Amino acid sequence: MVSVEEALNRILARIQVLGLEKVDIIGSLGRVIGEDILAPRDIPPLDNSAMDGYAVRATDIKGASRESPISLKVIEELPAGILPQMSVTKGEAVRIMTGAPLPKGADTVVMVEDTEKTGEGVRVFQEVPRGEHIRRAGEDVKKGDRVISKGSVIRAAEVGMLASVGRAFVSVHQRPVVAILCTGDELVDVDEGIADHKIVSSNSYTLAAQVMECGALPLQLGIAKDDPTEIEQMLRQGLRTDIILSSAGVSVGDYDLVKDVLGGIGFQMEFWRVAMRPGQPLAFGTIGGKPTFGLPGNPVSSMVSFEQFVRPSLLKMMGHKNLFRPIVEAVLKEEIIKKPGNRHFVRARVSLEEDRYVVTTTGPQGSGILNSMVDANGLIIAPEDRTQIKAGEKVRVQILDRSFESAILENHQGVEAT
């Protein structure tokens, strides 16, 4: 039996970062970029107006005020996206819209609000300092600047920046294809008739969803009976993927055949059993270098094991640097009693009470009770050596998902989605 830390270290040591593929920039959202992006030109490329108004020479409007306006001759009108044809000389102005390039000769823009149009010209009511209301060429990005660094996760801002610098396609780390095999004589698929002595293979779906939440690609191998030949046949289908997850059959029962079958197809076991609950019977190893997990069958054990070990593995494969869920400190609202020896991951709900996080468990913690996982937004990490954690103590909580954000928002009155 290994500790959670040791299991994680030994797993991650076996995980290789996948290679790169080229995708369109919308498709790059959430992916890890595999190249530095340099700006091929200044952005904006030219000095341009930050306001609707008039491009002028600052010296020409020195001293202008409501009481003594200065009249200028308007020689051109410049909507955004048009190159100026004229140069501004003494006593002249160009009508200019936000984003339009500044004409030669002009060094300042007067806002339209500080002017009044006349027949051929404009009256300026306000002196403005030289350079006012001009966005300088290169003020956002200079030619040659590194605008996105290799290894960054692409978010909406990066997608926009890629478009700005003229990149329609970029190289990102590949997404692993993840084989999922569920085993057990008692299992049926959700669309098969459900008899009372059968259970639906919910793990097939939970695992696929967890894989997708990581940004990886699930491949369902199906459900194998507790029959070595059938398990082996189906597992072999997984050998063409990047990583294999099998569910159940890794305990010590007479029908727990997965480890033996894996052994027969070249499984090099790294370890079996981790000092944690739920999720103790976990086997990990490689088949021809391919990471392979024998996950426990109980629905919550499977989910929690995935969270602790498979998710960081998939994120590493996809080039992520940050592999772990956030952890917050919260005040425990009720006592937790446990046996020593294992680390417990206790299903719980964190919320914000005044200015501190508080956490309550979501009820029965049996490893088959998926309902308390449905209600949870986090897992309290109850240390190996503890047997009792009292109400009022601070505990560490691993945050599982976005429902944490809504739990926080519920406490900020007045912020409601309609």
Ligand code: AMP
């Ligand atoms: P096992 O490890 O095969 O002894 O399975 C442990 C428990 O997990 C049993 O109660 C199984 O019925 C349950 N279980 C196994 N596989 C699945 C699955 N794919 N979906 C839901 N529950 C499962």
Ligand code: MG
């Ligand atoms: Mg079984």
